[in-house]
Amino acid sequence: MFVDRVTLSLLAGKGGNGAVAWRREKYIPKGGPAGGDGGNGGSITLIADPEIHSLENLRNRRIIKAQNGQMGGGNNCKGKNGEDLIIKVPTGTLVKDAATGQILYDLTQKGQSWKICAGGKGGKGNTRFKSSTNQAPLMFTEGTAGESKEVELELKLIADVGFVGMPNAGKSTLISQLAHISVKIAPYPFTTLRPNLGLVVFSDSSRLLIADIPGIIKNAHEDRGLGLAFLRHIERCSILVFVIELSPWEETRDPFEEFCMLRSEIEAYNPSLLEKPFLVALNKIDIEGSDALIGPFRERYSGLLFEISAQNGMGCDALKTTLHDLKAIADSQGQTHSATVDPAAFESECGLAHPLPFLPLID
Ligand SMILES: Nc1nc2c(ncn2[C@@H]2O[C@H](COP(=O)(O)OP(=O)(O)OP(=O)(O)O)[C@@H](O)[C@H]2O)c(=O)[nH]1
Ligand SMILES: [Mg+2]
CATH class of the missing domain: 2.70.210.12 (GTP1/OBG domain)
Incomplete structure (x- = not known):
């Protein structure tokens, strides 16, 4: 337990x-x-x-x-x-x-x-x-x-990267794909009831510790679902990955709206978590029709997007490499926990735009 x-x-x-x-x-x-x-x-x-x-x-x-x-x-x-x-x-x-x-x-x-x-x-x-x-x-x-x-x-777990997403988005599938660990994965919400930790060891011997936490739903700050208490385990992470499910299993589904909801739930818990560098992993790209839902993300977050299939590994190497580079920057700056990556270094070393300038675009 x-x-x-x-x-x-x-x-x-x-x-x-x-x-x-x-x-x-x-x-x-x-x-x-x-x-x-x-x-x-x-x-x-x-x-x-x-x-x-x-x-x-x-x-x-x-x-x-x-x-x-x-x-x-x-x-x-x-x-x-x-x-x-x-x-x-x-x-x-x-x-x-x-x-x-x-x-x-x-x-x-x-x-x-x-x-x-x-x-x-x-x-x-x-x-x-x-x-x-x-x-x-x-x-x-x-x-x-x-x-x-x-x-x-x-x-408060100490990990480099924290996965955040709605239930069933594929967070546990992704941690098992990246860190080669075996965790519970199932096609129903709230499969994960406690955080999972996975360690990725790169060829240059650097290490990346990932935390996968239980899914977050709308109004979690009012204790819906499992509430927000598990967010304490990503408070010390230096990078967040929003894992968003793209599959159109419901016609009215809007993954971008879900992404905004996740951010506002996180804000309700601790607004400073939104200042952390983040990436967006759009998952289940293997499912037909899922690419039709990418548009709003491309408009706003093109540099931070990773279209992946956690299940078959598609796009996961690129995500892993970027996480490696971000971790190297965080390490070089002597960051311990919860500190954010310097925007200039983030941009020049990773070729990615720092997420902060994008924040005002979220309605
Ligand atoms: N087709 C497809 N299915 C996926 C992919 N990734 C995960 N799934 C499936 O989605 C379901 C949920 O995956 P999980 O990894 O348990 O999702 P989770 O985000 O950890 O869910 P919670 O623990 O409930 O928050 C499982 O049936 C997975 O097999 C993917 O890339 N493609
Ligand atoms: Mg899970």
């Missing part, structure tokens, strides 16, 4: 108290203090693990506590430290304060870790308080409490 949001109460371990004890050995009267320090409480650390793709393993663990430190012992023995707790989360996990929604940390790199709750410090035993004027101190200190936090973990 794909889980991309969980709320957790985290509590690091309390430090153990210092001990009050005395040295009791034969022939050593008044041996003096021998109370050891308490052990430190265990901390809680989050670590980004690229092998994990969902927060599912944390779904039922509402409260997570690290071990307390043990109390100090006699003979100046220090109490045992509480064990640290390491929680593995997917790369791309955002940590937010559950009450305010404020972002506390963003784990975007594999292996990146963050000590989210530090364990309490162990208290001091009475040995520590021995002085020339106080040879038999009764003092000790208590261990301090461990840090606690109420957090929401939100996964």
Whole structure:
């Protein structure tokens, strides 16, 4: 099951108290203090693990506590430290304060870790308080409490390219064609219920990670269909591909209108997503009569159009090559997530017009 949001109460371990004890050995009267320090409480650390793709393993663990430190012992023995707790989360996990929604940390790199709750410090035993004027101190200190936090973990996948389209447009067919992965494909809407990730490795060893998300329908911003929540997984992509089905299965179908609808749904979720460079993949070109529906796209987006058949691979190589080039530009500009490609570089290196100047043409 794909889980991309969980709320957790985290509590690091309390430090153990210092001990009050005395040295009791034969022939050593008044041996003096021998109370050891308490052990430190265990901390809680989050670590980004690229092998994990969902927060599912944390779904039922509402409260997570690290071990307390043990109390100090006699003979100046220090109490045992509480064990640290390491929680593995997917790369791309955002940590937010559950009450305010404020972002506390963003784990975007594999292996990146963050000590989210530090364990309490162990208290001091009475040995520590021995002085020339106080040879038999009764003092000790208590261990301090461990840090606690109420957090929401939100996964935003980290991919280079995000596929957006209506249900049944062929997004999953396209990701399987480009990245040679096997995903569920079927001739009915909402086949994809969780994002799919596919990796394309090019001959120059560069890599392109693609995210295919569930289909979006009209009024998804009012929670129609699967809503817009899955759009969070394309927020960090540097390139979007609108996958539009061309086939005329209904006489009144207007793919261009569907394209505009998709953009306005995306705008309702987060307008800055529309500033990302995008390409338009007109799919199912193999179906008879589909080319009659290309006109409005050609008028406005000629440089960004790819007429493809995700099913038989037609036009897919050209799309793949352009994605490779766009990714290279994004990399050369040191873009991490959500940054947009510089329009001038986009145009000169890819021979494509940057999508931004076209935006006003959308009614
Ligand atoms: N003829 C033809 N059929 C296609 C093409 N691409 C996809 N299909 C078919 O269209 C149907 C839907 O394809 P999917 O890849 O599951 O579509 P999707 O966009 O992922 O759909 P959701 O997951 O529901 O959003 C399947 O029956 C595919 O076989 C194509 O290029 N040509
Ligand atoms: Mg799908």
